[in-house]
Amino acid sequence: MAHLEPARLVELALGSASLSGDTDAQRHVSTCCHCREQLQRMTRVVVLARSVDTADLPVAPLGRVWQRIAQQLSQTTESTQQPPGE
Numbered sequence: 001m002a003h004l005e006p007a008r009l010v011e012l013a014l015g016s017a018s019l020s021g022d023t024d025a026q027r028h029v030s031t032c033c034h035c036r037e038q039l040q041r042m043t044r045v046v047v048l049a050r051s052v053d054t055a056d057l058p059v060a061p062l063g064r065v066w067q068r069i070a071q072q073l074s075q076t077t078e079s080t081q082q083p084p085g086e
Contacts (some may be wrong), residue, residue: 004028004035015040 004025011017019026029036
């Protein structure tokens, strides 16, 4: 059997499909290191994504942080626009 299609592995990782009803796929995953590893990685991603809490989400930096970034970017832009030796 050829490697399982990535879409099939995603379905399995998401839990929207099961290996129990597909003996060919089950046999393949049990014998193919590549597919088994891909399925394990995808499953870890799904588990971690589902466990994200609101507190884990990124927040916007403070206004002063953005001001400092803009200031440094404008300084960098100005220095790169000047010809060498000026």
